[in-house]
Amino acid sequence: MNSLLRWMATWPLRRLHALGAFLGWITYGLSPTYRKRLRANAALAGLTPAQRRASVAQAGCMAAEAPWLWLRDGLVSPACRWEGAELIEQALARGKGLVLLTPHLGCFEVTARAFAERWGATHPLTVLYRPSDKAALRELEETARARPGMATAPATLAGVRQMLRALKRGENVGLLPDQVPPQGMGAWAPFFGRDAYTMTLAAKLVRQTGADWLLMWAERLPRGRGFVVHVSAPQQPLPGADQPDSEALQQACARRINEEMERLIMCNPAQYLWGYHRYKTPRPAPAPVAADQRTAS
Numbered sequence: 001m002n003s004l005l006r007w008m009a010t011w012p013l014r015r016l017h018a019l020g021a022f023l024g025w026i027t028y029g030l031s032p033t034y035r036k037r038l039r040a041n042a043a044l045a046g047l048t049p050a051q052r053r054a055s056v057a058q059a060g061c062m063a064a065e066a067p068w069l070w071l072r073d074g075l076v077s078p079a080c081r082w083e084g085a086e087l088i089e090q091a092l093a094r095g096k097g098l099v100l101l102t103p104h105l106g107c108f109e110v111t112a113r114a115f116a117e118r119w120g121a122t123h124p125l126t127v128l129y130r131p132s133d134k135a136a137l138r139e140l141e142e143t144a145r146a147r148p149g150m151a152t153a154p155a156t157l158a159g160v161r162q163m164l165r166a167l168k169r170g171e172n173v174g175l176l177p178d179q180v181p182p183q184g185m186g187a188w189a190p191f192f193g194r195d196a197y198t199m200t201l202a203a204k205l206v207r208q209t210g211a212d213w214l215l216m217w218a219e220r221l222p223r224g225r226g227f228v229v230h231v232s233a234p235q236q237p238l239p240g241a242d243q244p245d246s247e248a249l250q251q252a253c254a255r256r257i258n259e260e261m262e263r264l265i266m267c268n269p270a271q272y273l274w275g276y277h278r279y280k281t282p283r284p285a286p287a288p289v290a291a292d293q294r295t296a297s
Contacts, residue, residue, distance in 0.1 A: 008064075009071035013079070014224025016068055017061045024060020038275040044192040045262075047269050054270035061220060062107065062273065069109045080114045080218070084231030087214055088115075092123050097167035097211035100125075100174040101202055103261045104273035107218040107227050112150055112174050114218070114229050119172075120149015126166040128175040128201075130155045155182060160201060167209040174216075177202045177257050183282040187247070189254035192262060196279050203238055203253035207245070213238075217264055220271055230267075234260050 008016065028035050038059075042052045069076065091098045100115070102108045112127045119125075129152050146152060151166075153159035153173075163173045178191070181199035189198045206213050219228040238256055240249045265272045 005067045006071050009067040011068070012224055013065060013068060013226065016064045017220075017224050020060035020062070020064025021057035022060065023064060024057045027060065028056045034275050037277060041192075041274040041276075041278060042269075044194055045265070045269060045274075047274075051270045052274070055272065055274050058220065058271045059273055059275055065107060065220075066109065069107075069113065075117050076110055076113045077117045079226035080110065081226065081228050082114075082118075082231070083228055085118075085229075087231050087233055088119070091212040091214060092119065092172075094212060095170045097170050097209055098123075098172040099167070099202060099205050099211050099213040100172065100216050101177045101213060101257065101260070102174060102216050103178045103264055104176060104276050105217045105265055106220050106268065106271045108176065110218045110227050111216050111229055113147060114227075115172075115174070115216075116147055116150035120147075123172055124149050124151065124166070125172045125174055126151045126153050126163055128153050128155055128159060128163065128173070130179065155179075163201075163205060164209065167205060167211050173205065175199075175202060178261050178276075178278060180278065180280055180282060186282070187251045187254040189251055189258050191258045191278065194279060196258070197282055198254040198258055200250045200254055202257055203250070204245075206238060207241075207253075215260055215264055217267075219268055232264075235263065 028038070038055070039052065042055065047055070088098070100111070102111050112125060116125050127150065151162075153162040163175075166173055177199055178196075179199065180186070180197055181201065185201060186197045186199050188195045190196070191198065202213070205211065213234065215232045215234060217230055219230060221227060234256075236256065236259075239252045243249055
């Protein structure tokens with residue numbers, strides 16, 4: 001399998017994306033569970049049938065470009081164009097640390113690589129990841145993601161402490177805030193109108209360290225022409241800047257971050273990973289409280 005992936009890593013992006021689009025539709029056709037989830041999640045966001053169909057192919061493109069990102073020799077920067085890089089420059093100049101939030105949108109794997117290649121030599125980046133359950137794939141991921149200027153932190157308490165230390169040194173961290181967190185590390189907050197168990201880590205990192213935070217995602221260009229890395233500032237600050245931590249404040253922050261993620265996703269909904277199991281309940285995390293119960297309380 002590794003030999004096949006290394007061979008695919010030498011393919012041009014255009015060929016990988018063509019294969020990926022085909023495999024995306026094969027997966028959609030063969031997996032009723034995946035098909036049902038993708039349709040339901042896309043419907044919550046109000047996607048048109050055309051946008052939903054495009055997302056099937058784009059999910060396949062995301063999987064097929066992984067060998068190019070993980071195993072290909074050389075830099076990804078030549079394939080990336082930046083929009084909003086000046087916001088990162090300004091945050092780095094303030095030296096307070098920077099939290100970069102990226103949803104499962106477009107080629108989210110390329111964003112950290114592109115950042116590390118451009119700024120990592122002087123402003124290292126630590127990215128949060130969830131290790132694969134499969135030993136062979138876990139080893140491949142860890143090797144591929146260990147790049148100059150970029151460190152990885154597992155989604156564990158040890159990883160959280162690693163990210164906090166990085167921010168306190170004035171460095172930078174990156175994470176996917178729409179990834180379902182482990183039990184006890186999240187809060188229930190609306191995501192496209194339905195309660196989703198949402199990580200509280202992103203807001204805690206910002207609140208505890210005083211770091212800046214920005215939003216970043218990589219748009220996949222058609223016909224393998226590369227990527228556009230978009231950087232933007234949040235429309236509103238996190239709530240409760242001067243308030244002590246509480247469950248209510250964590251929920252409010254999770255809601256705010258979800259709102260920002262929704263805004264990014266709707267910039268290009270066809271490239272969001274709608275088949276991701278976003279609304280699962282981590283056991284034994286508490287079930288979401290119904291809207292009428294929240295109002296009553």
